[in-house]
Amino acid sequence: MGRYIARxxxxxxxxxxxxxxxxxxxxxxxxxxxxxxxxxxxxxPPAVLAELHHRYHLDDPLxxxxxxxxxxxxxxxxxxxxTGEPVADALTGRWQVTLRxxxxxxxxxTVLGIALxxxxxxxxxxxxxxAVLAGTTLVIAVPVxxxxxxxxxxxxxxxxxxxxxxxxxGWPTAYLLPGLVLASFGVAYVARLTRASLLxxxxxxxxxxxxxxxxPRWRVIVRHTLRNSLIPVVTFLGVELGSLMAxxxxxxYVFNLPGIGQQxxxxxxxREGPTVVGITTxxxxxxxxxxxxxxxxxxxxDPRIRHDR
Amino acid sequence: MTxxxxxxxxxxxxxxxxxxxxxxxPPKRRPGRGESPSASAxxxxxxxxxxxACTGVLLLMALMAAFPKPxxxxxxxxxxxxxxxxxxxxxxxxxxxxxxxxxxxYLGQVVRGSRPSLVIGIVVTAGALLLxxxxxLLAGFYGGWVDGLVxxxxxxxxxxxxxxxxxxxxxxxxxxxxxxxxxxxxxxGWTTMTRVxxxxxxxxxxxxxxxxARSTGARPLRLMTRHLLPxxxxxxxxxxxxxxxxxxxxxATLDFLGVxxxxxxxxxxxxxxxxxxxxxxxPHLLAFPALFLSATVLSFILLGDAxxxxxxxxxx
Numbered sequence: 001m002g003r004y005i006a007r008x009x010x011x012x013x014x015x016x017x018x019x020x021x022x023x024x025x026x027x028x029x030x031x032x033x034x035x036x037x038x039x040x041x042x043x044x045p046p047a048v049l050a051e052l053h054h055r056y057h058l059d060d061p062l063x064x065x066x067x068x069x070x071x072x073x074x075x076x077x078x079x080x081x082x083t084g085e086p087v088a089d090a091l092t093g094r095w096q097v098t099l100r101x102x103x104x105x106x107x108x109x110t111v112l113g114i115a116l117x118x119x120x121x122x123x124x125x126x127x128x129x130x131a132v133l134a135g136t137t138l139v140i141a142v143p144v145x146x147x148x149x150x151x152x153x154x155x156x157x158x159x160x161x162x163x164x165x166x167x168x169x170g171w172p173t174a175y176l177l178p179g180l181v182l183a184s185f186g187v188a189y190v191a192r193l194t195r196a197s198l199l200x201x202x203x204x205x206x207x208x209x210x211x212x213x214x215x216p217r218w219r220v221i222v223r224h225t226l227r228n229s230l231i232p233v234v235t236f237l238g239v240e241l242g243s244l245m246a247x248x249x250x251x252x253y254v255f256n257l258p259g260i261g262q263q264x265x266x267x268x269x270x271r272e273g274p275t276v277v278g279i280t281t282x283x284x285x286x287x288x289x290x291x292x293x294x295x296x297x298x299x300x301x302d303p304r305i306r307h308d309r
Numbered sequence: 310m311t312x313x314x315x316x317x318x319x320x321x322x323x324x325x326x327x328x329x330x331x332x333x334x335p336p337k338r339r340p341g342r343g344e345s346p347s348a349s350a351x352x353x354x355x356x357x358x359x360x361x362a363c364t365g366v367l368l369l370m371a372l373m374a375a376f377p378k379p380x381x382x383x384x385x386x387x388x389x390x391x392x393x394x395x396x397x398x399x400x401x402x403x404x405x406x407x408x409x410x411x412x413x414x415y416l417g418q419v420v421r422g423s424r425p426s427l428v429i430g431i432v433v434t435a436g437a438l439l440l441x442x443x444x445x446l447l448a449g450f451y452g453g454w455v456d457g458l459v460x461x462x463x464x465x466x467x468x469x470x471x472x473x474x475x476x477x478x479x480x481x482x483x484x485x486x487x488x489x490x491x492x493x494x495x496x497x498g499w500t501t502m503t504r505v506x507x508x509x510x511x512x513x514x515x516x517x518x519x520x521x522a523r524s525t526g527a528r529p530l531r532l533m534t535r536h537l538l539p540x541x542x543x544x545x546x547x548x549x550x551x552x553x554x555x556x557x558x559x560x561a562t563l564d565f566l567g568v569x570x571x572x573x574x575x576x577x578x579x580x581x582x583x584x585x586x587x588x589x590x591x592p593h594l595l596a597f598p599a600l601f602l603s604a605t606v607l608s609f610i611l612l613g614d615a616x617x618x619x620x621x622x623x624x625x
Contacts (some may be wrong), residue, residue, distance in 0.1 A: 022399070137614075143562055143599075149585070149599075153588070247470070250565075283470060287470070
């Protein structure tokens with residue numbers, strides 16, 4: 001197992017390098033001079049311009065900039081924003097919001113998605129199954145911000161159950177509605193995945209054997225069938241952990257939550273390259289680590305896939 | 310010898326069972342039997358009411374995108390001019406969708422907004438399909454370093470979160486026209502199809518008929534285009550069909566966030582963006598573009614699902 005994890009970690013290194021370089025290169029080719037952009041229409045004295053270019057490594061070629069950035073990254077330095085603040089400091093107070101939102105959504109997705117999927121699969125062909133299928137298709141088709149506005153309008157304004165924006169009410173009150181909206185696509189997807197996978201496994205020989213041995217039905221379903229059926233679901237949920245943090249930008253925008261997504265957005269509009277790269281790299285790191293975790297969980301769930309040779 | 314009675318003479322052959330007769334006689338042309346899998350899938354699709362409904366919705370949207378003028382002339386009284394005094398006025402008989410923020414007839418605006426969504430959905434999917442078929446064929450067929458390179462590049466692009474990746478690139482283009490949007494969405498949308506295509510080709514490249522073709526001297530290009538491509542491409546096309554809806558939805562999201570098409574352009578995403586500040590008091594601003602967008606995406610997804618079921622019944 002240890003060797004397997006080490007190999008997966010090594011494998012993640014080139015992917016991370018290439019991804020950070022790709023983002024860095026894209027940000028580098030953003031049009032316009034960011035220093036001039038900071039000053040707006042007023043002229044900047046050439047000496048100041050040169051000094052600032054030098055301080056933020058803007059006068060180096062792309063590869064050198066990237067190497068310097070990477071060196072900083074290895075020492076835990078994510079770079080500086082154009083107001084001189086370290087990117088890491090700019091993230092404090094922000095990442096908690098996104099993390100809370102992402103984890104709330106992930107939790108809702110796991111619990112609601114699997115529960116709905118199991119419920120539908122055990123009642124295949126009846127109204128419960130059809131309702132879950134129709135409902136999930138609809139949720140997958142409607143873009144997330146429209147779901148967000150509908151939720152704000154119905155659950156927030158008309159019924160008054162949840163606050164509709166901001167984080168003043170703290171966790172969990174302020175995060176439930178945005179979390180549910182962010183999770184809506186995933187809940188639908190997990191429910192369909194669980195249903196399909198469970199239905200396929202319920203027909204398997206070992207399930208009939210377990211039933212024939214006289215095991216109670218819930219035990220056959222929970223211990224024998226569900227355990228095997230959850231493998232594709234776990235894969236999806238692992239990938240989702242990263243995607244939810246990244247996809248939070250839309251939800252944070254709709255619900256006006258002061259999280260990382262909102263900050264990335266402001267940074268892009270202000271052309272703050274280092275801020276964008278710093279944050280996006282952190283998000284990509286989360287994504288890769290979540291995938292690594294999934295691969296390890298894979299091995300625990302299904303002994304056939306234990307890659308340790 | 311054990312003195313057992315001699316074995317009885319073999320019983321007269323029973324009358325040939327039906328399957329054998331079917332093998333010997335030329336097959337009767339019955340509908341649904343003996344037709345190619347794709348023909349039967351096509352027949353299966355045509356008989357489903359849901360498929361017909363989705364096709365109808367999409368045809369309507371396509372007609373609107375191609376010829377918006379007759380639709381607007383028939384459905385509403387759009388003078389072609391926008392009066393600020395009409396700003397945000399709700400639906401009425403003369404103007405079924407009411408007016409937008411600038412006081413333009415909203416039905417006219419929503420109908421004209423269908424074009425970018427459909428064009429992007431189809432062009433992006435076609436582009437990503439082409440790219441992924443070529444890359445998947447090369448990676449799966451040659452293996453080795455070609456496969457390694459393609460797979461690692463796929464991993465990198467797969468690791469880019471959609472909204473963030475698209476936003477970073479789109480800001481890099483000076484003007485976000487349809488062309489820039491198409492390029493970005495293709496760049497972020499080819500990875501899954503490439504993986505499917507590569508897996509298909511790897512599964513097929515040692516098949517007997519490929520070996521046979523190879524041993525008769527077929528070149529790699531011929532092996533790939535004549536033997537592997539037609540047999541490997543179906544699941545990729547199905548994924549592509551399912552993808553059209555996602556692309557349309559993604560494009561509208563970028564418009565909505567303000568990094569996609571820019572204001573003088575017309576699109577459902579931009580209309581939703583303009584509606585966001587007013588939807589609590591003027592829900593019609595949100596409702597109509599949302600309805601059109603959702604109906605289009607839903608139709609593409611349901612149609613894709615139906616095509617997948619028809620071509621691969623075991624996935625049902």
